Amino acid sequence: MNPNLHHLFAIAQKPVRSIIGLMSGTSLDGLDVALCHFRGSGTTTQVQVAQFTTVPYTEEVKTEIRRVFAKSEIDFEHLCLLNPWIGLLHADMVLACLREWQLSPTEVDCIASHGQTVFHAPQRQHGHPSFPNATLQIGDGDHVAVRSGILTISDFRQKHIAAGGEGAPLAAYGDYLLLSKAGEDRILLNMGGIANFTYLPGSLDTSKVFATDVGTGNTLLDAFTRHFFPEKSFDANGDLAAQGHVHEALLADLLANPFFAADFPKTTGPELFSMAYVAAAQQRTQTTDLSPFDLLATLTQFSAEGIIQAIERCAPTLPAANLAIYASGGGTYNTVLMNTLRKRLPRFAFGTTADLGIHPDAKEAVLFATLANECLVGNPAAQPSQPGSPAVSMGKISFAQ
Numbered sequence: 001m002n003p004n005l006h007h008l009f010a011i012a013q014k015p016v017r018s019i020i021g022l023m024s025g026t027s028l029d030g031l032d033v034a035l036c037h038f039r040g041s042g043t044t045t046q047v048q049v050a051q052f053t054t055v056p057y058t059e060e061v062k063t064e065i066r067r068v069f070a071k072s073e074i075d076f077e078h079l080c081l082l083n084p085w086i087g088l089l090h091a092d093m094v095l096a097c098l099r100e101w102q103l104s105p106t107e108v109d110c111i112a113s114h115g116q117t118v119f120h121a122p123q124r125q126h127g128h129p130s131f132p133n134a135t136l137q138i139g140d141g142d143h144v145a146v147r148s149g150i151l152t153i154s155d156f157r158q159k160h161i162a163a164g165g166e167g168a169p170l171a172a173y174g175d176y177l178l179l180s181k182a183g184e185d186r187i188l189l190n191m192g193g194i195a196n197f198t199y200l201p202g203s204l205d206t207s208k209v210f211a212t213d214v215g216t217g218n219t220l221l222d223a224f225t226r227h228f229f230p231e232k233s234f235d236a237n238g239d240l241a242a243q244g245h246v247h248e249a250l251l252a253d254l255l256a257n258p259f260f261a262a263d264f265p266k267t268t269g270p271e272l273f274s275m276a277y278v279a280a281a282q283q284r285t286q287t288t289d290l291s292p293f294d295l296l297a298t299l300t301q302f303s304a305e306g307i308i309q310a311i312e313r314c315a316p317t318l319p320a321a322n323l324a325i326y327a328s329g330g331g332t333y334n335t336v337l338m339n340t341l342r343k344r345l346p347r348f349a350f351g352t353t354a355d356l357g358i359h360p361d362a363k364e365a366v367l368f369a370t371l372a373n374e375c376l377v378g379n380p381a382a383q384p385s386q387p388g389s390p391a392v393s394m395g396k397i398s399f400a401q
């Protein structure tokens with residue numbers, strides 16, 4: 001037998017597996033690295049997050065990724081070069097973290113590598129009836145494995161699409177396995193570049209679990225903050241938005257896109273919610289001369305409204321006492337956004353995933369580590385399953401040798 005298969009077999013049989021989850025999201029702020037220790041799998045999964053850090057991307061890395069990110073027309077050679085380059089970059093970042101944590105690569109069983117999403121094209125968005133849902137993450141797993149010397153599981157989203165999903169949100173699986181609680185209906189709300197949530201019924205009924213994107217999180221806030229204030233990469237604490245006023249007509253126009261009325265689950269990305277999307281809405285509402293502060297206030301409200309309307313739609317019949325919202329992602333640091341959500345959703349308990357023992361910045365990296373643990377030892381049949389959210393094992397295995 002190929003010794004790699006022996007190695008894989010041995011990892012799958014260990015009582016505790018050390019898995020490093022990697023997530024680089026749509027915000028392009030850096031690579032989230034979470035070292036997790038897993039016991040069990042499926043609904044008996046226990047995870048301990050031993051280390052977590054975000055390795056920031058340099059301006060050079062951000063610029064290289066932006067050359068292809070969410071763009072319909074790109075330099076194809078550049079995309080080809082970026083695929084291994086990001087794999088090697090992520091592997092080097094993992095090795096640097098391990099040095100910092102005084103650990104050897106041999107102490108890590110597996111890397112769970114999300115890669116970098118460069119384009120997300122669900123059919124409802126691309127509109128070509130003869131083409132399927134599609135999504136593309138780069139940062140090749142073989143390069144991560146060979147450079148780091150650590151078995152790597154990567155490219156999780158393709159199987160989701162192959163089995164009938166849109167390739168996202170994958171949070172449903174890890175949220176259900178790690179964060180469900182009998183007797184409490186929960187919404188796990190993540191506010192990264194895009195906002196999404198997972199609904200976890202207190203009945204633990206897997207047929208009712210679902211995850212969906214709901215609209216923008218920070219993607220437009222980041223883009224317009226950079227545009228108006230080039231020295232800033234995001235609206236820290238929402239301080240810029242707090243100085244402006246929401247323009248109601250522009251807000252209504254932004255919310256008029258059919259994405260918001262579409263049924264759950266659904267996915268989207270910066271391909272739709274771009275600066276051009278906002279510019280078109282400004283043209284229609286004759287608000288092209290809005291001040292940067294008013295625009296950021298309106299865009300922050302736009303993110304909040306997408307989230308609020310989706311949660312209200314998901315939970316109109318649920319008694320307030322039984323539903324708790326746990327937020328994660330960089331949007332939790334935006335005071336304007338968080339205050340709006342708390343004010344407009346008063347009937348629900350509102351906390352962050354820190355209340356559940358997972359740092360809000362680490363959650364997505366831990367979720368991908370959980371998917372890798374499932375790929376190694378789980379049983380797909382134990383996962384939530386319904387249209388758009390198939391119960392399948394995800395990820396491609398790259399051996400280091």
Ligand SMILES: Nc1ncnc2c1ncn2[C@@H]1O[C@H](COP(=O)(O)OP(=O)(O)OP(=O)(O)O)[C@@H](O)[C@H]1O
Binds near residue numbers: 027192236
């Ligand atoms: N102090 C802060 N104040 C306001 N916003 C912040 C702060 N810190 C981070 N953010 C926002 O959070 C973003 C990063 O969030 P996060 O890392 O959750 O996104 P992501 O994982 O890249 O996105 P996605 O989940 O859509 O893939 C930053 O780009 C910024 O907009």
Ligand SMILES: CC(=O)N[C@H]1[C@@H]2OC[C@@H](O2)[C@@H](O)[C@@H]1O[C@H](C)C(=O)O
Binds near residue numbers: 135364
């Ligand atoms: C294609 C893609 O990378 N989608 C991301 C993005 O960022 C947030 C939202 O849009 C979500 O659908 C997804 O990531 C999370 C981790 C998910 O799959 O659950």
